[in-house]
Amino acid sequence: MNYQSKNLKIFINCVVFAVITAVLAQVEVPLPLVPISGQTLAVGLTATILGSSQGALAMICYATLGAIGLPVFAGFNAGAEVLTGPTGGYIIGFIVAAFLMGYILERTSFRLTMAMVANTVGMVVILLFGMIQLKYVTGLGWGEALDAGVYPFIVVGLIKAFLASWIGIAVRKRLVQSRLINPSEKAAA
Template sequence: MGKTHARDMVLIAEFAIILAILSQITIPFGPVPFTLQTFGVMLLGSTLKPKQSIFSVLLYLLLGLIGLPVFAGGVGGVTQFINPLTGFLLAFVPGAALLSLWIQKFGRPDKLNIGAHLLSSLLILLLGTIWLKFFTHGTWSSAFLAAFVPFIVPELLKAAVASLLALKLRPIIYRVKAS
């Protein structure tokens, strides 16, 4: 195993753990709780390279699937993948991938990318809302009012902080000069 491969594995594991820790910061808020999970996804998506970010989220999901209490509220297990909020968990993969790819292809890793962070977060909210609607057989309006609308402003704030923090972390992790 090469030095780069081992370093990638460590980064993947570290950010999966960070996501698990941030997931525990939860405020009950209707059917969909307010958590720092999307903040964690944005942070790893904007700090790690695309493959690393995808594998980090997949590791997090695998840890939860096997029963470790890494999801919001300190829960884990197979049942977390068959409930009304599963769509949010599954959306973490494309959310992190989109953000990481966006920054790699179009963004500037040495500049704030708040818009890309917000798009990633809104994708997670949208996919989670769609899952919630179909899982509960509810209406589109009730799903959007429960799982999307109340989170727009908090997600904007999380996007700004994650973008700023990633701006500081990238030079440390990849040892490149920051502007």
């Protein structure tokens, strides 16, 4: 495969997963400060399927689309003010978490057990980034930020981590078989 074809395939993968994230962002359960949404499920799927670099790139694409005004964030919200607002830390955390989850899988193996470990680590990273920004933007204390921005999401986050792992590994196998993603991204064991 030539360089241009490879770059086009990477670009398409990133855009497709940014769109998947935008669609799943609209699946939400409202809570007082931070809603439960399908975004974190999409982040886990993205990293589990695409790996570190493309996973992070897809999340950068997602954040950029929202920042420039496309209504891709939860509740069809958009704009840079979302990224700097109370829930923006979660979105920034998506980028770091996607890279870290993919990195863990690339350095170990794309198997269900390791995907569950990677997705759980990613969930913690997203919640940490979100809670820190929530605390500083709203002026909440650390305990209040934990109560509003972390605790309500732990059980649902673990369920989403399992689903992202299970679905992601199955989809990744199919995409590798059909040569839509590069199996060499498995990296060293």
